[in-house]
Amino acid sequence: MTDSSNEPKDASASVIAQQAAMLSALPFSDTRDFDDAARGFLGTIDNAAVTTPQGRTVWSLEPYGFLSTEEAPPTVNPSLWRQSRLNMQHGLFEVVPGVYQVRGLDIANMTLIEGDSGVIVVDTLTSIEGARAALDLYFKHRGPKPVAAVIFTHTHTDHWGGARGVLEEDALATARVPIIAPNLFMEHAISENIIAGSAMLRRAQYQFGPLLAKGARGQVDCGLGKSMAAGSVALLRPTDLIMATGDRRVIDGVEFEFQMAPNSEAPAEMHFFIPRYKVLNLAENCTHNFHNLLPFSCGFRQG
Numbered sequence: 074m075t076d077s078s079n080e081p082k083d084a085s086a087s088v089i090a091q092q093a094a095m096l097s098a099l100p101f102s103d104t105r106d107f108d109d110a111a112r113g114f115l116g117t118i119d120n121a122a123v124t125t126p127q128g129r130t131v132w133s134l135e136p137y138g139f140l141s142t143e144e145a146p147p148t149v150n151p152s153l154w155r156q157s158r159l160n161m162q163h164g165l166f167e168v169v170p171g172v173y174q175v176r177g178l179d180i181a182n183m184t185l186i187e188g189d190s191g192v193i194v195v196d197t198l199t200s201i202e203g204a205r206a207a208l209d210l211y212f213k214h215r216g217p218k219p220v221a222a223v224i225f226t227h228t229h230t231d232h233w234g235g236a237r238g239v240l241e242e243d244a245l246a247t248a249r250v251p252i253i254a255p256n257l258f259m260e261h262a263i264s265e266n267i268i269a270g271s272a273m274l275r276r277a278q279y280q281f282g283p284l285l286a287k288g289a290r291g292q293v294d295c296g297l298g299k300s301m302a303a304g305s306v307a308l309l310r311p312t313d314l315i316m317a318t319g320d321r322r323v324i325d326g327v328e329f330e331f332q333m334a335p336n337s338e339a340p341a342e343m344h345f346f347i348p349r350y351k352v353l354n355l356a357e358n359c360t361h362n363f364h365n366l367l368p369f370s371c372g373f374r375q376g
């Protein structure tokens with residue numbers, strides 16, 4: 074026997090009124106974000122689908138096809154609906170010539186910075202499968218190159234979990250490719266994801282709703298991106314820690330200047346500036362939607 078009280082319901086009159094108030098309060102006619110989100114698009118894979126070698130789905134945007142209509146249904150906040158549609162952009166994008174991003178293959182992005190002979194991978198998504206798919210997509214459009222370094226901007230799993238997917242076995246065995254991270258990276262990555270792992274996962278299930286059916290009466294989006302990726306995760310120990318604001322590294326001929334941002338969006342986090350490309354990376358401390366403001370244990374979550 075099914076319990077009808079657990080079934081998704083229609084929006085009540087008060088919810089419909091609140092959605093209408095939101096529609097009139099915000100400038101929905103300003104669509105510049107859609108142009109910005111599409112800028113620099115180079116190519117993608119169908120539905121951003123990532124699978125394991127055995128064919129199990131790690132990530133796919135196909136279940137979000139219901140977001141094709143511009144107008145929000147009464148059950149969804151119109152601002153969330155708009156953001157959800159923006160988050161349907163996926164693939165490889167050029168930020169500036171020499172700097173690229175893979176977006177929409179995970180809740181996080183991977184940034185690829187071209188050096189003199191290789192590519193520096195900044196943040197490696199949640200899963201090994203996703204990271205490999207993202208790097209392959211980059212290689213397809215920019216040509217294969219050796220990975221010259223990996224940088225983890227912060228301790229949240231979706232920024233390091235897939236690192237094995239971008240490093241060859243011999244690179245791992247010989248540690249010839251530097252893995253660069255902010256000071257205290259391992260301490261916080263382990264305390265957040267292993268010691269507090271069960272509590273973090275339970276909270277993430279409430280925060281992101283991965284157990285809800287996807288749809289206009291279920292899970293729609295997390296604001297930052299779609300949801301948590303499945304797949305294989307491995308934590309790799311950094312080989313080089315950034316200790317202080319102003320620290321510099323020259324990686325594959327490219328100069329990086331770092332800024333420490335501890336106890337911000339994550340307990341160990343850092344930013345960097347690349348003079349060659351005039352690119353500033355603020356990790357997850359600068360987004361259109363500060364997703365870690367609302368959770369009740371702010372700064373202590375995955376994202």
Ligand SMILES: [Zn+2]
Nearest residue numbers: 229357375376
């Ligand atoms: Zn984060």
